[in-house]
Amino acid sequence: MREISVFHQKFTAYENEIKQLLNNFNKQGKIISGGERNTLKTFLLSNGMRINVKAFKVPNLVNQIAYKHFRKSKAQRSFEYANILQGFNIGTPQPIAYIEHPSNFLFKESFYICEHLEADYTYRDLTKDFTIPNYEEILRAFTRFTYKLHENQVLFLDHSPGNTLIKIEKEGYSFYLVDLNRMQFKNLSFEERIKNFSRLTIHKKMVEIMSDEYAKCIKEPYQKVFDLMWQETEAFQEKYHSKKRLKKKIKFWKK
Numbered sequence: 001m002r003e004i005s006v007f008h009q010k011f012t013a014y015e016n017e018i019k020q021l022l023n024n025f026n027k028q029g030k031i032i033s034g035g036e037r038n039t040l041k042t043f044l045l046s047n048g049m050r051i052n053v054k055a056f057k058v059p060n061l062v063n064q065i066a067y068k069h070f071r072k073s074k075a076q077r078s079f080e081y082a083n084i085l086q087g088f089n090i091g092t093p094q095p096i097a098y099i100e101h102p103s104n105f106l107f108k109e110s111f112y113i114c115e116h117l118e119a120d121y122t123y124r125d126l127t128k129d130f131t132i133p134n135y136e137e138i139l140r141a142f143t144r145f146t147y148k149l150h151e152n153q154v155l156f157l158d159h160s161p162g163n164t165l166i167k168i169e170k171e172g173y174s175f176y177l178v179d180l181n182r183m184q185f186k187n188l189s190f191e192e193r194i195k196n197f198s199r200l201t202i203h204k205k206m207v208e209i210m211s212d213e214y215a216k217c218i219k220e221p222y223q224k225v226f227d228l229m230w231q232e233t234e235a236f237q238e239k240y241h242s243k244k245r246l247k248k249k250i251k252f253w254k255k
Contacts, residue, residue: 002104006079007097014045015097022099022111025055042116050116051096054078058108067107073100074181075110081180082114088152091145091176093117093165117176119165127161127201136209138166138173143213145175150193157182160199193218194225198232207233 007015021028021043029041032052039055056074058064067073072080075098082095094115101109125132126139142164149156156163158179165176188196197210211226218225 002102004100004102005097006076006099008079008083008095010094011096014047014049017045018051018097018113019099022053025053025111029053052093052114052116054112054114056110056112061106064106064108068102068105073098073107073110075100075112077181077183078112078179081183084185085154085177085180088154090149090152090154091165091174092180093176093178112181117165117167119176120168121166122162123164123166123200124161125166127203127206139206139209140213141173142166142175143210144217146196147214147217150188150196153185153187155184155186155188155192155196156180157184159196161201190218190220191228194228195232197229198236201233202237204230 003019005015005019011018025041029043032040032042034040037057041053041055042050043053044050054075079095079098082092085092086095092114096113096115098113099111100107121132121138123142126135126142132138145164146159156177158181163177163179165178167174167176194214197207197214200210201207207230208226211229212222214229215222215225
């Protein structure tokens, strides 16, 4: 099997051990999440360090050609984007490596490896439990974190509830992005900044708080920020539920 591997300079000493773990990926490790597309597992290295390994599903034939010859893989992008984020002092679990197993002509399986991070919450928890201590303070801190992304010209296209980990620190709160393979790096318009909040919540009260804090950061009127953020939130929800209804119809006819 052919192999392409790139390791962060801090972790080259663990290259052989990590590759051996991947050889037994299906039989070993603890599953964090698994689905039709990707599988995320955690492993313990011999030095006691816990790592996460994300195995990306082998893409369809068209994308096997595209990833082999024209595009960077999701694993490679995850690794490179993590290093870019760290360069901006933006939180993400420490990147360790990406590994690909292509054939001579097609792209096959790939893996992104990073250090495991124990979080207190994810953003999704904020959408489900409004009794979390210092709830509004955390939500406002998250909003400032998003503003920091935008000021560093980072557009996180998967800015959704499960993709931000939250750690409570003595001096405040730290936020860490995961699922990194879809990002753009560019100067963002006001509309692009606000639309970036659209996938985060269905709750109007959360949008009101985030709008208030972001308006302070960007020095724009609250009503201007809220009106657009709520409009984009509703538009995303309508699009999301329309897709779900369409999928149900398609699955019905397949039966």
